[in-house]
Amino acid sequence: MENQKTQFPKVIIIGGGFGGLQLAKKLKNSAVEILMLDRHNYHTFQPLLYQVATGSLDSDSIAFPLRKIFQNQKNFNFRVAEVKRINPDEQYVMTDIGNFEYDYLVLATGSETNFFGQKAIEHFSMPMKTIPEALNLRSLILQNFEDALNEKNPEKKKALMTFVVVGGGPTGVETAGALAELKNHVLIRDYPELDFHFMKIYLIEGTERVLEPFSKQASKKAKEFLQNMGVIVIEKALVTQYDGEKVIYNNTESIFTKGVIWSAGVKGALIEGLDKAPIVRGGRIKTNNYNLVEGYENVFAIGDLAYMETPDWPHGHPGVAQVAIQQGQQLANNLIRIINQEVPKAFDYFDKGSMATIGRNKAVVDLRFLKFQGFIAWLTWMFIHLLFLVGFKNKLITLINWIVTYFSHDRGSRVILHKFNRQTMTEDSIAK
Numbered sequence: 001m002e003n004q005k006t007q008f009p010k011v012i013i014i015g016g017g018f019g020g021l022q023l024a025k026k027l028k029n030s031a032v033e034i035l036m037l038d039r040h041n042y043h044t045f046q047p048l049l050y051q052v053a054t055g056s057l058d059s060d061s062i063a064f065p066l067r068k069i070f071q072n073q074k075n076f077n078f079r080v081a082e083v084k085r086i087n088p089d090e091q092y093v094m095t096d097i098g099n100f101e102y103d104y105l106v107l108a109t110g111s112e113t114n115f116f117g118q119k120a121i122e123h124f125s126m127p128m129k130t131i132p133e134a135l136n137l138r139s140l141i142l143q144n145f146e147d148a149l150n151e152k153n154p155e156k157k158k159a160l161m162t163f164v165v166v167g168g169g170p171t172g173v174e175t176a177g178a179l180a181e182l183k184n185h186v187l188i189r190d191y192p193e194l195d196f197h198f199m200k201i202y203l204i205e206g207t208e209r210v211l212e213p214f215s216k217q218a219s220k221k222a223k224e225f226l227q228n229m230g231v232i233v234i235e236k237a238l239v240t241q242y243d244g245e246k247v248i249y250n251n252t253e254s255i256f257t258k259g260v261i262w263s264a265g266v267k268g269a270l271i272e273g274l275d276k277a278p279i280v281r282g283g284r285i286k287t288n289n290y291n292l293v294e295g296y297e298n299v300f301a302i303g304d305l306a307y308m309e310t311p312d313w314p315h316g317h318p319g320v321a322q323v324a325i326q327q328g329q330q331l332a333n334n335l336i337r338i339i340n341q342e343v344p345k346a347f348d349y350f351d352k353g354s355m356a357t358i359g360r361n362k363a364v365v366d367l368r369f370l371k372f373q374g375f376i377a378w379l380t381w382m383f384i385h386l387l388f389l390v391g392f393k394n395k396l397i398t399l400i401n402w403i404v405t406y407f408s409h410d411r412g413s414r415v416i417l418h419k420f421n422r423q424t425m426t427e428d429s430i431a432k
């Protein structure tokens with residue numbers, strides 16, 4: 001085993017996302033030895049991934065080195081490791097760098113893109129869950145325009161300039177809006193030889209309305225904003241095929257495109273080995289109200305991965321950062337209670353509301369007792385995102401970027417660092 005020797009209970013946290021981060025921070029002065037394992041050495045601020053993909057922000061602005069966050073925390077250790085399997089009987093996890101023992105294990109692995117078993121769609125469309133994926137998408141968008149310049153066949157040229165965003169949740173809406181702004185303010189100027197009447201942006205949503213979990217008022221306004229920006233919004237439509245050339249939706253309708261962005265769903269990022277754990281809808285792990293995984297006594301799950309039914313949330317909590325943050329904080333307190341043989345407290349989610357931005361001066365905010373849209377909503381969205389972004393430097397750089405973008409309409413980060421090659425793509429191919 002690779003762990004350091006210590007007299008304190010060993011807590012392994014798999015995942016340095018929103019939940020894992022808060023849990024480890026909150027355990028700072030506690031008598032436990034923490035080992036965090038993550039396949040990346042940084043925390044990703046996923047809500048702004050779409051801005052990296054569309055050239056508004058550099059990837060560094062939304063990533064923060066995990067070691068730096070915990071520099072002054074004595075009971076914290078970190079390893080970059082891919083966790084492959086859990087052995088709950090012997091209480092250790094198997095990783096690509098060795099095995100690590102635990103007394104308490106916390107699964108905070110979040111979620112991954114759900115292609116609903118559609119292999120061709122998975123192969124040809126672009127997910128956006130990680131920074132490497134967002135950078136791949138940025139490369140694809142820019143490469144499509146470089147290729148369009150050289151394409152003689154008008155149909156193929158159109159396909160290179162057509163983007164289809166599948167899934168009209170907050171990610172899809174924000175991405176479609178950002179693409180429209182990229183078109184209207186940047187690409188038109190960068191590629192004067194191309195006819196931008198050919199450039200089309202589609203947003204396809206399976207349910208009755210975009211931003212389905214939001215209020216009807218927010219959905220209506222978001223759709224209106226998108227349409228005014230030139231996005232073609234198609235609701236009640238299911239994408240069933242994409243072969244790299246043609247998207248088919250509702251089984252008969254088709255769009256020729258070389259750029260499909262898949263934001264239609266996520267599923268829990270499961271790790272093998274927890275055979276007793278009930279896996280429920282969306283690949284999430286069922287826990288009790290203390291985040292303890294059903295069937296186990298010392299294995300917990302928090303955030304996107306966890307499925308917890310409460311009277312207020314009978315079908316589980318939404319997969320949003322606030323749930324992960326609050327569960328991480330609560331579990332820290334509960335772990336200490338459990339170690340001290342006290343009774344843990346049930347988790348009670350405080351829903352602070354939802355928001356999504358569609359573009360410059362255009363956002364929708366749903367708070368518990370107040371719903372508003374437009375400029376004030378957009379300012380609120382920016383303020384909240386800056387507040388939660390990790391690291392003072394990242395906050396400052398992002399704010400400066402947004403101010404410059406606001407006045408210039410420009411998007412500074414549009415270099416093709418690595419040519420995106422779909423055939424050889426792995427999650428980290430961009431960094432190789």
Ligand SMILES: Cc1cc2nc3c(=O)[nH]c(=O)nc-3n(C[C@H](O)[C@H](O)[C@H](O)COP(=O)(O)OP(=O)(O)OC[C@H]3O[C@@H](n4cnc5c(N)ncnc54)[C@H](O)[C@@H]3O)c2cc1C
Pocket residue numbers: 014015016017018019020037038039040042043044046047048049050081082083084108109110111128129170171269271302303304305319320321322324355
């Ligand atoms: C594009 C996008 C936009 C979003 N926008 C918003 C928003 O505006 N507002 C909002 O509230 N929420 C938003 N979300 C959702 C929010 O980001 C998630 O709910 C939140 O990140 C969940 O936190 P978590 O701690 O459960 O997991 P994550 O933050 O996803 O962290 C999981 C961590 O586990 C690591 N990991 C996973 N598997 C392994 C393994 N096997 N071995 C080692 N490490 C592993 C990953 O590298 C990652 O660091 C968005 C998500 C995406 C993808």
